[in-house]
Amino acid sequence: MKNRWYSSVFAVSALALGCVATGAWAQAAKPLRIGLIGPFTGPSSDFGLPMLNGAKLAVDEINAAGGYLGRMVELVVKDDTANPDVGLQKSQELMQEQVIATIGFCNTGVAMKSLDVFQNAKSPLIVPCATGTPITAKYPAAESYVFRNSARDAIQAPFVVNDIVSRGWTKVAVLADKTGYGEAGLQDVVKALAAKDLKPVYVGRFDLGVTDLQADLKAAQAAGANVIFSYTVGPEAAAIAKSRQAIGWKVPQVGAWPLSFPLFIDGARDASEGALMAQTFIAEPSNERKMSFLSAYGRKFSSKKIAVPMAAAQGYDSVYLLSYALLSIRNGDMSGPSVKAALENIPRVYYGVTATHEKPFSKDDKEAISSNMLVMGMVKNGAVTFAYAEDRSRNLIVQRKQSAH
Structure with missing residues (x-):
């Protein structure tokens, strides 16, 4: 369905551009180069590789439908290894x-160190995974070349806080790592709790690489916490779960989307059971678009299970959002300011995997994801499923962006 639809758009656009300058057509054989940067090796490759694969799948589909006016799309792939200096x-x-343009970054700290490169070069960047709120706040929106197609922590944190408060879990202990991601996430949680007239009963900070957090967990327990809100990625989130289990403390662990990562679920094993997290995409065939995407991904990569489905789906959708923007460029101008303006004025609705994108970006709004697109996921038997049956039913209809979010 998507390939046929894209092909028809391509055909109509090609006819509309039948009188385009000869010089532009002379470039037809030259590939259209799109950057792709992320952690494809190293500690964050568990979600970097699915993001890469999702983008590759979209590019293959677009090229099979004719590319951009006969020009094939080519990904220029760079591995940042989750290291800010390498990313720069x-x-x-x-x-x-x-x-x-570039699609990239899974780690907030890596992204933050590199943003000036794209902004100064006036080269658009679409962030498909990194969620740190400061990423899209660094530059005034109207001037910014930084777009995002992932749920920033400023909406994830309130979403999770609303859920835990509704469950009666109001004595919150926050454990956050000392990276840029952990620091920004901690501030978002504190702000979300304050909106409910609440404060964390305990805050613990730790360095990456820590394997035992029993001391922090005992302190949180002594403070009367009845839920643990973790803000970290992978192994450290597992260390929290295992430390909680080791002291025999049966309280829930909640957090942002990294609690859906294999390094948490596989690393914590049965200690991960019941963990709750914000999600834009759960790998269950709850609607036709998901079924199509999961089937295509499985065929292309001979995979029965995607390590981090959200990363794959958002990488896939990010490529399509860029391609839809490019189709609106009528004069062959692929300069940074031209592509930026096209992203801010995407004319057609993109029926994506994670959302129905109708005007996902504007001059004053560089965030494609709004809070109504989120659902609560839960670890059950080593996999992520819907925490609420009503979310599974609601997911039959793919959400559209809210005008205010």
């Missing part, structure tokens, strides 16, 4: 590779 170097390399 690779971002600078991308600017030398003549990419028209």
Whole structure:
């Protein structure tokens, strides 16, 4: 269905551009280069690789339908290894590779160190995974070349806080790592709790690599906490779960989307059971678009299970959002300001995997995801499923962005 629809859009656009300048058509054989940067090796590869694969799947589909006016789309892939210094170097390399835009970053700290590279070069960046609120707040929205197609922590944290308060879990202990991601997430949780006239009963901070957090958990227990809100990625989230289990403390662990990662679920094993987290995409065939995407991904990568489905789906949708923007460029101008303006004025609705995107971006809004697109996921038997049956039913209809979020 998607391939046929994209092909018809391509055909109509090609006819509309029948009188385009000869010079532009002379470039037809030259690939359209799009940057892709993320952690494809190293500690964050568990969600970097699915993001990469989702983007590759979208590019394959677009090229099979004719690409952009006969020009094939080519991904220029850079591995940032989840290291901010490496990310900066690779971002600078991308600017030398003549990419028209870049899709990238899974880690907030890595993204933050590289944002100036894209902004100064006036080269659009679409962030498909990293969720730190500061990423899209660094520059005034109207001037910013930084777009995002993931749920920023400023909406994830309130979403989870609303859920736990509705369950009566109001004595919250927050355990956050000392990275840029952990710091920004902690501030978002504190702000979300304050909106409910609540404060954390305990706050614990830790360095990446920690394996035992029993001391923090005992302190949180002594403070009367009845829920643990963790803000970290992967192994450290598992360390929290295992430390809680080790002291025999049966309280729920909640958090943002990293609690859906294999490094948490597989690392914590049965200690991860029941953990709750915000999600934009749960890998269950609850609607036709999900079924199509999961089937296509499985065929292309010979995979029965996606390590981090959200990363794959958002990487896939990010490529399509960019392609829809490019189709509105009528004069062949692929300069950064032209692509930025096209992203801010996408004319057609993109029926995506994670959302129905109708005007996902604007000059004053660089966030494609709004809070109504989130659902609560839960770890059950080593996999992520819907925490609420009504969310599974609601997911039959793919959500559209709210005008205020």
